[in-house]
Amino acid sequence: MIDLLATHFNYLAVVALLAIGLYGVTASPNLVKKIIGLNVFQVGIFLFFVTSGFVDGAAPPLLGHGSAPYASPLPHVLILTAIVVGVSLTAVALALVVRIYDAYGTLDEDAIEEVRTYD
Amino acid sequence: MTSEAIVLAAVLTFSALGAAAAILLRDVLNAIIAFAAFSFGIATVWVLLAAPDVALTEAAVGAGITTVFFLVTIAKTVRPGGERLFERIEWRSVAVVAILSGALLATVGSLPAVGAADAPVATSPVTEYYLANAYSETGVENAVTAVLAAYRGFDTFGEATVVISAGVAVLLVLRQEAYV
Numbered sequence: 001m002i003d004l005l006a007t008h009f010n011y012l013a014v015v016a017l018l019a020i021g022l023y024g025v026t027a028s029p030n031l032v033k034k035i036i037g038l039n040v041f042q043v044g045i046f047l048f049f050v051t052s053g054f055v056d057g058a059a060p061p062l063l064g065h066g067s068a069p070y071a072s073p074l075p076h077v078l079i080l081t082a083i084v085v086g087v088s089l090t091a092v093a094l095a096l097v098v099r100i101y102d103a104y105g106t107l108d109e110d111a112i113e114e115v116r117t118y119d
Numbered sequence: 120m121t122s123e124a125i126v127l128a129a130v131l132t133f134s135a136l137g138a139a140a141a142i143l144l145r146d147v148l149n150a151i152i153a154f155a156a157f158s159f160g161i162a163t164v165w166v167l168l169a170a171p172d173v174a175l176t177e178a179a180v181g182a183g184i185t186t187v188f189f190l191v192t193i194a195k196t197v198r199p200g201g202e203r204l205f206e207r208i209e210w211r212s213v214a215v216v217a218i219l220s221g222a223l224l225a226t227v228g229s230l231p232a233v234g235a236a237d238a239p240v241a242t243s244p245v246t247e248y249y250l251a252n253a254y255s256e257t258g259v260e261n262a263v264t265a266v267l268a269a270y271r272g273f274d275t276f277g278e279a280t281v282v283i284s285a286g287v288a289v290l291l292v293l294r295q296e297a298y299v
Contacts, residue, residue, distance in 0.1 A: 007232040009124070010168075013131040015227065017138060019220045024142035026216075027209035030199060032147050032192060036154050039185065040138045043161055050168050055241045056121075056234035058169045061262035063254045069236065071169035072246040073253070073262035077271060080263070081278045083176050088285030090185055094192045095292040101196040108199070 010051040017044030029109045031097045035090060042086050049075040049082075124233075127167045134160030143205045147198050151189045158182035172263045 005012065017040055024037020053075035059066030061073040097107065104112050137157030144150045158181040165174035231238040240246060253265040267275055 004228060006124075008227050008230060009128045009131065010233045011227045011230050012224075013135055015220055015223045016135045018223065019216045020135065020138045020142055022219055023209075023212050023216045027212035028142065028206065030147060032189065032196075033142065033150055036141050036150055036189070039154070039181075040141065040157070043138075043157075043181075046173075047161070047164070050165060050170050050173060051233055052238065052240045053170075053246070054168045054234055055236050055238070058234075060169045060171050061250065063250070063260050063262055065260065068250075069241070070250050070262070072240050072243070073249050073266050074243075074245055075240065076170045076173050076263045077266045077274075079170075079173050080176050080267060081274055083173070083180055084278055085281050087180050087185055087188075088282050091188055092285050092288045092292070094188050095289040097192055098195050099292050107196055 010047060014044050014048045014051070017041070017047060020044075031100065031107045031109065032094075034109075035093050035097070038093070039086065039090060042082070046079045046082060049079050123167065127164065130160055130163050130167065134164060145199075145203050145206050147193050151186060151193070154189070155182050155186045158185070172261070 021037050021039075021041025021044055024040060025034050026037075028034055028037060053072035055069045055071060058069045058071040061070045061076070063070070100112065101107055104115050106112060106115075134157050137153050137160055140153035141150045141157055144153055158177060162174045162177040162182060165171070165177055235241075249262055249266055249270070253262040253270075254260060257265040257269045259265040259269070
């Protein structure tokens with residue numbers, strides 16, 4: 001276990017971020033904090049990808065500036081795309097949150113459920 | 120552990136603590152500030168993992184724009200406060216999270232060590248092809264830009280489509296006169 005802590009620390013951090021994110025999505029009654037949880041979960045997956053392309057002592061993949069080994073550029077590209085898509089999703093989710101607040105006057109999941117059962 | 124690995128582990132720990140604070144703090148404004156700190160920590164992690172392009176995007180988009188979106192949202196809605204600083208622990212969620220973490224932790228040991236030179240991604244023919252040919256085929260020194268704009272240009276086109284769709288969706292959802 002101690003060996004794993006030294007050699008696989010990033011992957012343990014991935015598990016920690018996924019756990020924190022999932023806890024935020026499922027436990028928090030507040031819709032804004034659920035979206036924060038979603039973002040944390042997403043960063044956990046980004047960390048997994050970027051770590052997979054890293055080599056000890058690697059230079060950033062700027063060819064001709066630095067020497068081999070370079071970090072693999074492919075995970076970086078995939079994660080760049082994923083970050084932008086993640087922000088788009090966050091924006092849509094937050095717009096829906098604003099709409100829900102206008103309709104129900106609360107962002108508390110339990111309170112919204114209560115209003116819906118009386119309607 | 121090398122000194123780089125220790126710095127990386129320290130920044131990762133800081134980020135994870137920031138994420139935990141963002142989830143556990145009861146006041147949503149506090150949570151957003153903790154989330155911004157978490158994003159900056161993660162941007163530093165990308166620099167340490169030799170991914171400066173991802174770091175720039177994370178700092179500008181993750182820590183910058185996302186934080187502004189969250190702040191605008193709570194300005195337009197409510198900010199539930201209260202006497203307590205932290206949320207109560209929700210034990211049913213803890214059980215679900217424990218199952219997920221247990222399943223994931225069981226797989227961590229079979230992954231290659233962080234930074235191993237013989238890891239599958241580092242030795243993959245795709246990585247080797249990009250690093251060997253990106254400059255001669257595209258004339259771009261930054262291999263990330265070459266892959267983003269040339270080799271996987273259609274991916275980036277799809278990304279732009281997603282951004283446009285999201286913009287249209289936000290405008291549709293928030294259009295005032297459409298409210299019933």
